[in-house]
Amino acid sequence: MDQLTLMQRLSIPGTTKMVLFVMDGVGGLPGPDGKTELEAAHTPNLDALAARGTTGLSTPARPGVTPGSGPGHVGLFGYDPLDWQIGRGVLEALGIDFDLGPDDLAARGNFATLDADGNILDRRAGRIPSEEGVRLVEKLRKIKLPGVEVFVEPVKEYRFVLVLRGKGLEDGLTETDPQKTGVPPMPVKATRPEAERAAELLNQWIAEARRLLADEPRANGLNLRGIAKVPPIPKMPDIYKMRLGAIATYPMYRGIARLVGMEVLPTGETIESEVETLKAHWDAYDFFFFHVKKTDSYGEDGNFDGKVHVIEEADAALAKVLALEPDVIVVTGDHSTPWALKAHSWHEVPVLLWSRYVRPDGVTAFGERPCMAGGLGHIRHFDLVPLMMAHAGRLTKYGA
Amino acid sequence: MDQLTLMQRLSIPGTTKMVLFVMDGVGGLPGPDGKTELEAAHTPNLDALAARGTTGLSTPARPGVTPGSGPGHVGLFGYDPLDWQIGRGVLEALGIDFDLGPDDLAARGNFATLDADGNILDRRAGRIPSEEGVRLVEKLRKIKLPGVEVFVEPVKEYRFVLVLRGKGLEDGLTETDPQKTGVPPMPVKATRPEAERAAELLNQWIAEARRLLADEPRANGLNLRGIAKVPPIPKMPDIYKMRLGAIATYPMYRGIARLVGMEVLPTGETIESEVETLKAHWDAYDFFFFHVKKTDSYGEDGNFDGKVHVIEEADAALAKVLALEPDVIVVTGDHSTPWALKAHSWHEVPVLLWSRYVRPDGVTAFGERPCMAGGLGHIRHFDLVPLMMAHAGRLTKYGA
Numbered sequence: 001m002d003q004l005t006l007m008q009r010l011s012i013p014g015t016t017k018m019v020l021f022v023m024d025g026v027g028g029l030p031g032p033d034g035k036t037e038l039e040a041a042h043t044p045n046l047d048a049l050a051a052r053g054t055t056g057l058s059t060p061a062r063p064g065v066t067p068g069s070g071p072g073h074v075g076l077f078g079y080d081p082l083d084w085q086i087g088r089g090v091l092e093a094l095g096i097d098f099d100l101g102p103d104d105l106a107a108r109g110n111f112a113t114l115d116a117d118g119n120i121l122d123r124r125a126g127r128i129p130s131e132e133g134v135r136l137v138e139k140l141r142k143i144k145l146p147g148v149e150v151f152v153e154p155v156k157e158y159r160f161v162l163v164l165r166g167k168g169l170e171d172g173l174t175e176t177d178p179q180k181t182g183v184p185p186m187p188v189k190a191t192r193p194e195a196e197r198a199a200e201l202l203n204q205w206i207a208e209a210r211r212l213l214a215d216e217p218r219a220n221g222l223n224l225r226g227i228a229k230v231p232p233i234p235k236m237p238d239i240y241k242m243r244l245g246a247i248a249t250y251p252m253y254r255g256i257a258r259l260v261g262m263e264v265l266p267t268g269e270t271i272e273s274e275v276e277t278l279k280a281h282w283d284a285y286d287f288f289f290f291h292v293k294k295t296d297s298y299g300e301d302g303n304f305d306g307k308v309h310v311i312e313e314a315d316a317a318l319a320k321v322l323a324l325e326p327d328v329i330v331v332t333g334d335h336s337t338p339w340a341l342k343a344h345s346w347h348e349v350p351v352l353l354w355s356r357y358v359r360p361d362g363v364t365a366f367g368e369r370p371c372m373a374g375g376l377g378h379i380r381h382f383d384l385v386p387l388m389m390a391h392a393g394r395l396t397k398y399g400a
Numbered sequence: 401m402d403q404l405t406l407m408q409r410l411s412i413p414g415t416t417k418m419v420l421f422v423m424d425g426v427g428g429l430p431g432p433d434g435k436t437e438l439e440a441a442h443t444p445n446l447d448a449l450a451a452r453g454t455t456g457l458s459t460p461a462r463p464g465v466t467p468g469s470g471p472g473h474v475g476l477f478g479y480d481p482l483d484w485q486i487g488r489g490v491l492e493a494l495g496i497d498f499d500l501g502p503d504d505l506a507a508r509g510n511f512a513t514l515d516a517d518g519n520i521l522d523r524r525a526g527r528i529p530s531e532e533g534v535r536l537v538e539k540l541r542k543i544k545l546p547g548v549e550v551f552v553e554p555v556k557e558y559r560f561v562l563v564l565r566g567k568g569l570e571d572g573l574t575e576t577d578p579q580k581t582g583v584p585p586m587p588v589k590a591t592r593p594e595a596e597r598a599a600e601l602l603n604q605w606i607a608e609a610r611r612l613l614a615d616e617p618r619a620n621g622l623n624l625r626g627i628a629k630v631p632p633i634p635k636m637p638d639i640y641k642m643r644l645g646a647i648a649t650y651p652m653y654r655g656i657a658r659l660v661g662m663e664v665l666p667t668g669e670t671i672e673s674e675v676e677t678l679k680a681h682w683d684a685y686d687f688f689f690f691h692v693k694k695t696d697s698y699g700e701d702g703n704f705d706g707k708v709h710v711i712e713e714a715d716a717a718l719a720k721v722l723a724l725e726p727d728v729i730v731v732t733g734d735h736s737t738p739w740a741l742k743a744h745s746w747h748e749v750p751v752l753l754w755s756r757y758v759r760p761d762g763v764t765a766f767g768e769r770p771c772m773a774g775g776l777g778h779i780r781h782f783d784l785v786p787l788m789m790a791h792a793g794r795l796t797k798y799g800a
Binding site for chain 1: 401403406410757759760761762773774775777778779783786787788789790791795796797798799800
């Protein structure tokens with residue numbers, strides 16, 4: 001029996017409240033004074049919670065594997081990210097609140113600059129401003145394709161989303177982006193027979209788009225990437241018999257949350273506004289996904305101090321979350337983004353679990369090294385939701 | 401998606417250098433003064449590396465399972481040894497540099513002494529000297545079989561290799577060795593229908609061999625063991641896009657390394673000569689498998705001090721390996737061979753990983769007990785190569 005089937009079978013409704021508090025990319029590496037970002041941050045609330053709770057280190061996908069944001073969150077939400085792959089186009093569409101259905105094929109589009117021979121000069125069209133992207137998308141909306149609905153939506157700067165909606169559109173399609181300049185975009189190809197029709201339609205759309213964009217000074221071309229359908233992923237409300245609310249300032253995370261059946265709660269740009277959103281909806285949901293983005297952003301920038309500062313801000317927010325008296329809280333990240341690598345990494349992510357039923361483990365600070373001695377040991381992301389459910393009293397006994 | 405497929409998808413070429421430094425059977429049990437062989441050894445270089453790196457304990461196959469040398473190394477090389485079984489005959493053939501192909505069926509042969517009734521008197525033919533083994537093999541090379549090529553090669557003392565080469569030879573064959581004296585060798589039997597032809601041919605070969613050996617005073621009989629084909633194991637250079645060099649003083653380890661696609665580098669009999677080989681080939685390979693044999697040999701002998709001494713010798717060699725400035729190094733064993741058991745055992749193996757991207761774990765000595773508190777926790781052998789690849793910057797991100 002796979003994990004989701006087991007959870008679906010054991011889970012029961014309840015009145016307890018759970019919070020999955022995610023600091024994106026929180027895991028790090030030692031800085032100048034030998035402490036990681038998390039260890040260097042002044043985090044009295046996290047440390048106190050660690051002292052009352054149990055800690056460990058969690059692997060998002062597999063040992064050694066660096067996950068993207070998709071697999072990182074899919075893991076946190078209780079799915080094996082190797083079983084459930086979410087295409088880049090799907091993530092991009094979900095991230096702009098596009099309501100993707102089962103007949104939709106989504107692609108991430110990038111405007112590009114082509115030379116007179118059709119070779120790529122700039123894969124990002126000189127990073128045109130978002131307003132220009134909106135204008136170009138308006139142009140592309142004129143394109144019609146036989147037998148399918150076509151949606152084109154601006155994202156940001158040179159990025160847009162293309163969605164074809166219709167029966168019989170299957171994925172298994174190559175990208176057009178050659179990932180380098182000096183060569184032309186490639187045609188979309190089907191990697192399996194069922195996807196042939198979609199490939200034809202996409203290539204037809206691209207040809208018409210090229211015609212419409214021909215006079216543009218910078219964005220006279222485009223690429224399509226990560227062309228995919230929504231995977232038929234079982235929804236968390238059905239598996240766990242609960243209502244889940246997602247609070248995130250960035251589109252992509254809201255998108256992934258929506259994909260697994262969470263309701264996205266409107267919020268502002270700051271952690272403070274996210275806390276207000278949590279308070280406002282506290283009574284209406286069983287489980288909250290609370291996402292802090294900027295730990296990852298500063299990690300990607302290699303900004304040790306910036307990441308430390310966001311962790312401290314999240315620590316202050318945590319106090320307000322705890323004041324709502326959740327029954328279960330997990331604090332962790334979707335993956336590590338060590339300042340020293342300026343990128344996502346494969347390193348395990350510190351994790352902290354508290355409920356009134358944990359066995360405290362003697363760890364009194366939340367950091368990578370303290371967590372090595374934690375009571376949870378080395379676990380996997382997709383074990384966290386089952387543990388939360390158990391601690392919330394929402395899993396019945398397995399077997400007699 | 402299985403681990404090898406995932407690794408094949410994520411791995412990229414690079415210029416970093418990795419060393420897998422294996423002390424065969426290094427894991428032990430407490431000796432007279434309460435310390436294990438590894439803990440009792442004076443190992444300043446290992447301890448210093450442990451202080452800079454991260455440590456843990458690794459399970460070769462499954463908890464409680466004592467692996468042979470084959471499964472132990474298959475695990476170290478990143479394969480689940482339960483998925484990839486290598487027959488003894490295959491190991492023996494690879495170990496004498498026999499170039500086994502996909503149509504080859506290999507068996508380990510042991511000369512034996514039989515009494516007048518054909519019952520086994522000595523399963524090792526009085527451990528005849530190697531020269532005598534060579535002479536006997538020459539005799540056996542006269543045997544022809546219909547439709548297949550036959551190779552007989554001496555190994556050492558009473559041991560030889562028999563290889564049948566031909567289309568349609570399948571494995572799934574029982575051994576002839578009853579593992580005791582006073583009874584006759586058993587016939588080869590097919591355990592599945594596809595192997596019937598091979599069983600017939602092998603029994604025909606055995607009958608002719610018995611006739612040719614009838615006058616021999618000691619080696620007037622023989623047994624065939626571990627009759628098997630090469631498993632269709634994916635090769636490491638294809639999975640990981642790198643060149644791998646293997647340095648080992650004993651044939652079997654070179655054979656396993658060759659089986660997974662490593663190039664065997666000529667070396668001498670001592671650890672010192674292995675270090676010279678490593679230096680000589682440093683520029684030509686990405687990944688080195690460096691094998692120290694005698695830790696295991698002394699463990700098998702129950703010789704605590706002997707094993708301690710080899711560990712100290714390996715520690716001195718390690719300093720020279722580190723002087724080459726590898727980007728990633730793992731020090732571990734294929735399995736434990738505790739002096740107290742005089743045999744391979746199921747105990748976890750201490751493991752030490754260093755790269756500039758490890759999170760140091762506070763462990764400052766390389767030993768079984770210190771490793772229990774290590775930052776790697778309890779891992780599996782087949783997770784080590786993925787971790788090495790990640791630390792070497794040779795795995796791309798999984799998913800967007």
